[in-house]
Amino acid sequence: MKSEYCPKVPSDDRNKFVATMKKKLVDGSFTFNQQRSRDLMIAWCVRADVAFNKFDDEGFEPWMESLQPAFSCIGR
Known part of the structure; x- marks a missing residue:
């Protein structure tokens, strides 16, 4: 029998994720806040100790644009 989920993912984590996928916006709209x-x-980045130069990678801007076209990246 094929499982519909990965058994290695704890059920609490899986349930939290599924809940976010079902989350609805209260008024059906979203306003992007770049700041x-x-x-x-x-x-x-600070908490995860991610080097800021990772954002200079050529794939970063296209990725951000795919998430939010209004986001303008700033360099160092």
């Missing part, structure tokens, strides 16, 4: 996104990315 908030940038601040959260910086905080993540």
Whole structure:
């Protein structure tokens, strides 16, 4: 019998992920806030010890554009 999920992923983690996929916006809209996104990315980089030069990779800007075309990347 084929499983619909990876048995290695703990069920609590899987359930949290599935809940985010089902999450609906309260009013059906979303407003992108570039500064908030940038601040959260910086905080993540610091916590995860990600080198800032990783953002100079040629694949970074196209990836960001695919997520949010209005996001403008800034260099060092």
